[in-house]
Amino acid sequence: MELHQQTGPFCIKHLRKIQEKPLLQEMQTGKLTHKLLGLLIIRLVKLLNINVPPDLPKVRTKSNSKGVLMMDPGATDAAAWIVHTVPGFPKALRGYVFPPAEIQKGHLLICLTIKESQIDPIAKTLRIATPLIYYSDIPDTQMNSRPNLKKLVDGESRFVPPLTVSQEISTESAQGLKVTIYSKGEKSRYEMYKRILVKQLKSTIKVWTTRDNILKSDCRKVGRNIKLITSPISVNGDASTLENDVSQWLVSEAGNKFCAIDKPYHKSQAKEPAMAVCIDDVTIFTRFNEIAFIRAWDNGAQPFTNAGGHSFGKAIEDVVGNNRDIKFLAYNNVPPRVPNLKTKSNSKGIIILSIAAATDSAAWILHTVPGFPAAKTGYSWPVAENARGHLLICLTISESQINAIAASLLLVQPVIYYNDIPQTETAGMPYFNKLAEGKISTLPPFTSRQTIRTQNANPVTVHIYSKSESSKYEIYKKVIAKVLKKTIKVWSRRDSKLKGDCRGSQRHIRLIKSPAAINDHNTNLEADITNWAVSDPGNIFCHIDKPYMKNQTREPAMAICIDNINIFARFDAIAAQLEDCPK
Structure with a gap:
C-alpha cells in the first residue's frame, strides 16, 4: 500500500511497511529548481565573560554575568552578543562541550546580532556589572576607538570553534521556493538539531527521529523548543514506529518549514558531520505537520517497488538505467556491495545532470536508503528496507545550483561510490570538483546573532x-x-x-x-x-x-x-x- 499526495513541482516520499506490504506516504509536485542565494561565512573575534570560568574552579567574584561579545575585525559591520546562564561554558576555541552537570538544569541562552557601533554601549553596561573576563582576542585596533571596551578587556586568549555553514537556493519556477542547506564539520562539536536547526529556523521544531537516552525534548528556551513526535505515528490510519523507521525529519512550529536531516537525534552526532535540507513551502509543511498531528495523506497509485509505475522509480530511471546524455554522482555511507565501510558520514543522495546540448537540466535526490541505488544495474529496491520507514526528496534544479550544493556536501564528507560526470561539465564548479575528488573542507565557517536592535524588516529593541x-x-x-x-x-x-x-x-x-x-x-x-x-x-x-x-x-x-x-x-x-x- 502507498500513500500519495500530488500538488506541483518536486517529490517527497515516506515509506512504511503494513502487513508485509510497503507503504509510501508521498508528496509529488514535479520539478523543484533552485537559485543560489549565497553562502555566509563570517570571521569573528571574541570577548568572553563568565563568573564560573572553564577550568578555573572556585574563582571568587560577585559578578553573575555570563556571555560572549563578538565582532568582525575586517571591513564588514558584523557583531554579536550572547548572554547565557551556564557556568563554565563555553570553553573558548576548544569545541562545543556542554557541562554534563548542567544538562538536568534549566538554562537560558540569548543570542543577539548587532552592529559594531553597539559594542561600546554594551561594554559600558558590562563595566558596571564587573564581569570576570576569561578570554579576549579583539585587536587593539578595534579597541582604540572603543574606550569602554578597552577598559573592559582583560587579555586572556584561546581559540574560536568552528560553527556551521548555510547555503540558500531557490526553485526556478515563477514563484520559487526557498531551500536552505545547513551543514557542519565533525570538529564543530555542535548538536545539529538544537545548536543549528532551532537556532537557524528561529522556531520550535517537531522532530521525528530515533533518539538515544541522552538527548530529550528541550523546552528551555521559549519559542526555540525541540518537541519529539510520539511513536507510533499514524499516516492515513496506518501506524509506524521509530523501531522500524530510519528517516529523520522535522517541521517548524511557527512557519512553513520542513527539514530532512541525515543524522538521528543522538548525542554522538555532535562529533560527526551532518547536513539538513530545509524547504519553506506550505504544502510540504502541511503534510508532514499532519503526520505529527492529524496526519492526512492520500493513497498512491503504485507501490514503491514498482519501478515503472512509481514516481521515484521514474526519477532515477537514468541512474539505474543507461542514458548516454544523463550523468550523475551518487553517495551513500552504506554503498551498494561495499560491506562494513567505516565512515562518520550518514549522507545519502544523487546529483544528476544532463549533458545534452542546449539543455539546463539537473536534479538533487536525498534519501535514507542504505545500499541504494546500484548504478546502471537496473532498479532493485532492497527488500530488507521494506520494514522500515524512509524519506526521499527529489529536487529538480538548474545546473548552476550544483556547485552550491557541493559546497555544503564538502563539510559532511559523503562517501562517493559512483561518478561519471565529465570534467568538461564541471570546469566552473570548484566545490563540486573538490567533492568528486574526495577533498575535505578545512575552512571553518561561522555564524552571527541578533542584539540591541535587530536588523530585520521589523527590528526588535x-x-x-x-x-x-x-x-x-x-x-x-x-x-x-x-x-x-x-x-x-x-x-x-x-x-x-x-x-x-x-x-x-x-x-x-x-x-x-x-x-x-x-x-x-x-x-x-x-x-x-x-x-x-x-x-x-x-x-x-x-x-x-x-x-x-x-x-x-x-x-x-x-x-x-x-x-x-x-x-x-x-x-x-x-x-x-x-x-x-x-x-
Whole structure:
C-alpha cells in the first residue's frame, strides 16, 4: 500500500511497511529548481565573560554575568552578543562541550546580532556589572576607538570553534521556493538539531527521529523548543514506529518549514558531520505537520517497488538505467556491495545532470536508503528496507545550483561510490570538483546573532540595565520595575528575605509559583537556574543575571529587556500562576 499526495513541482516520499506490504506516504509536485542565494561565512573575534570560568574552579567574584561579545575585525559591520546562564561554558576555541552537570538544569541562552557601533554601549553596561573576563582576542585596533571596551578587556586568549555553514537556493519556477542547506564539520562539536536547526529556523521544531537516552525534548528556551513526535505515528490510519523507521525529519512550529536531516537525534552526532535540507513551502509543511498531528495523506497509485509505475522509480530511471546524455554522482555511507565501510558520514543522495546540448537540466535526490541505488544495474529496491520507514526528496534544479550544493556536501564528507560526470561539465564548479575528488573542507565557517536592535524588516529593541555594587540597589524593584514603570512577574530562585512586593500602585513584584508548566512539561526552581521576568501589562521580557535574593543589592547585576509580543507571550504563559501578595 502507498500513500500519495500530488500538488506541483518536486517529490517527497515516506515509506512504511503494513502487513508485509510497503507503504509510501508521498508528496509529488514535479520539478523543484533552485537559485543560489549565497553562502555566509563570517570571521569573528571574541570577548568572553563568565563568573564560573572553564577550568578555573572556585574563582571568587560577585559578578553573575555570563556571555560572549563578538565582532568582525575586517571591513564588514558584523557583531554579536550572547548572554547565557551556564557556568563554565563555553570553553573558548576548544569545541562545543556542554557541562554534563548542567544538562538536568534549566538554562537560558540569548543570542543577539548587532552592529559594531553597539559594542561600546554594551561594554559600558558590562563595566558596571564587573564581569570576570576569561578570554579576549579583539585587536587593539578595534579597541582604540572603543574606550569602554578597552577598559573592559582583560587579555586572556584561546581559540574560536568552528560553527556551521548555510547555503540558500531557490526553485526556478515563477514563484520559487526557498531551500536552505545547513551543514557542519565533525570538529564543530555542535548538536545539529538544537545548536543549528532551532537556532537557524528561529522556531520550535517537531522532530521525528530515533533518539538515544541522552538527548530529550528541550523546552528551555521559549519559542526555540525541540518537541519529539510520539511513536507510533499514524499516516492515513496506518501506524509506524521509530523501531522500524530510519528517516529523520522535522517541521517548524511557527512557519512553513520542513527539514530532512541525515543524522538521528543522538548525542554522538555532535562529533560527526551532518547536513539538513530545509524547504519553506506550505504544502510540504502541511503534510508532514499532519503526520505529527492529524496526519492526512492520500493513497498512491503504485507501490514503491514498482519501478515503472512509481514516481521515484521514474526519477532515477537514468541512474539505474543507461542514458548516454544523463550523468550523475551518487553517495551513500552504506554503498551498494561495499560491506562494513567505516565512515562518520550518514549522507545519502544523487546529483544528476544532463549533458545534452542546449539543455539546463539537473536534479538533487536525498534519501535514507542504505545500499541504494546500484548504478546502471537496473532498479532493485532492497527488500530488507521494506520494514522500515524512509524519506526521499527529489529536487529538480538548474545546473548552476550544483556547485552550491557541493559546497555544503564538502563539510559532511559523503562517501562517493559512483561518478561519471565529465570534467568538461564541471570546469566552473570548484566545490563540486573538490567533492568528486574526495577533498575535505578545512575552512571553518561561522555564524552571527541578533542584539540591541535587530536588523530585520521589523527590528526588535533590546534595553540593557545594569547596576554597580556600590549602588546598593535591589535590581528587580529599584531598577527594572522602576524603569519599566510596570508590575513585573518574576521567575527566579529566592531567599527567605525578599518576598513579593505589592506596595503602592502598580510597579509590584509578583513571584511566579513553582513548579511551572512549559508546554505540559513541568519545571521547578530547584532544577532551573534561570532568572527572568515579564511585565504586567506586556509586552516586555527581561533576562536578569542575578536571582531575587537580598545579597544582590550589594553586588553588580545586569538585565536585558526585549520589547516583543511573541517572546513575551511565550514567557507570560509560563507565568500563569502567581504567589499571593504578602499580607
